Amino acid sequence: MAVVEEVAGAWLKDLLRLPADASFGFTTGAQSAHVTALAAARHHLLAERGWDVERRGLAGAPAVRVLTSGLQHATVDRAVRLLGLGTDNLRSVGAAAGRIDLAGLERELTASDAPAVVSVQAGEINTGLFDPFAEVCDLAAAHGAWVHVDGAIGLWAAASARHRHLLAGAERADSWTTDAHKWLNVPYDSGFVVVRRPDAHRAALSTRASYLVHADDAAEPGVEPARDQLDWNPEWSRRARAVPVYAAVRSLGRAGIASIVDRCVEHAQRLVDGLGGLPGVEVLARPVVNQGLVRFRSPTATTTRAPTG
Ligand SMILES: Cc1ncc(COP(=O)(O)O)c(C=O)c1O
Structure with missing residues (x-):
């Protein structure tokens, strides 16, 4: 299973034109992919400020702002709630013609150095609009913010030579979510999360139990341990959701x-x-x-x- 995940994950990153060395997880859907990505963001932004959120929790930690156009899918709001970031910290910077307002984003980022995630989207749920990723990534880089892309639908445009221009700059983000149960047409329960920083992803998600044999316990010295799914997604038991993804990509091809x-x-x-x-x-x-x-x-x-x- 670990090998099927490795192969299917590498294929998806390639198809979606995301960094080959980014980490990934096969989640239930975009909802749990958002939770995973924002958990990695929370870890990274707070660790940069000397706060170990996995150990100390959020009480007393700097508040992490999540900035959006206000048109984000409701699953982003729920991820913010589940991670204890607080919906008061979910701030709309406004939208201009259906896309995140760059002037509003710059104002919000300049106004404070509190940690910030900028959550943008590829395929707004009503209009299908894509946010201006390159400009958002420029602003975020200037202010040390984490960029998250909800590409539940639109990230698949990367597979099309005709439509991939819509995603220009999205490959510079820090995390991405999509659904294989949307444009890849596999059955429901098939989300996919990709994180640019495997260290933050793993620190936020990984867990161990004495009754399980983990891949890194069993690895021989000098040999890269096999993938352990407990490191990359929030579920403990789960079905082998990389298998239908593998089969669909293998049969459809690029x-x-x-x-x-x-x-x-x-x-x-x-x-x-x-x-x-x-x-x-x-x-x-x-x-x-x-x-x-x-x-x-x-x-x-x-x-x-x-x-x-
Ligand atoms: C843009 C967007 N984000 C997130 C989701 C949530 O996806 P899931 O149902 O796989 O959790 C959807 C679902 O339609 C969506 O359209």
Whole structure:
């Protein structure tokens, strides 16, 4: 199983154009992938300030801010709650035309040196918009902030030569989440988390028990120990979710996955354009990738409202 995970994980990082030396975990979904990524962020940002959060907990620790456009998926909010960061520290810096407002982000980062995660997204849940990753990463680098990318849907655009420009700069982030049960079409319960800093990822997640034989206990001197899944994801017992991922990537290949993305985007755009041509239907957001937004007006409505996007 460790080997299947290693192979499938390396393939996914390659397909998604993420750093080959980043660590990864196969989680239940993007929700637990966010928890994992933000646990690594929490570890790293607090360790930089001399605070061992795994040992000391959060009481008395510097507050970790999580900055977003305000349009983040609700699973980010829940990850913030589960990690004890506190939703008061989840701050919207505002959105400009559906994407994180860079001026607002710069203001927030400049206003304080408190540890900060900037949580951005590839594929906003309603409009499918992608945040400006390169500019966000520049600002975050200037202020020592951690950049997390929710790419549950949109990270798969990296597999398509036609659409990967949407992700320009996202490869410079510190952590990423996606779902194989979205564009890769494997059954539910198949999230994927990638972390640029394996040390922070492992420090936040790893655990040991006397009744288990861990790979590093059994390794021979000088031999790299096999992967131990307990180091990289929050579950203890779990199914072998790397197997369907391995099978899907192996059978579809790079071209097959690119074709799923390209065809799905074409269909979504055709569907939304077609709907938009019907009487009483208004297109609020034409799909950037596979999400669009239309409004069906009531045939009896007497007033019209401006689209809000
Ligand atoms: C952008 C985004 N993030 C996170 C999630 C949560 O994913 P999961 O249900 O795999 O936890 C979703 C689910 O639709 C999503 O669209």
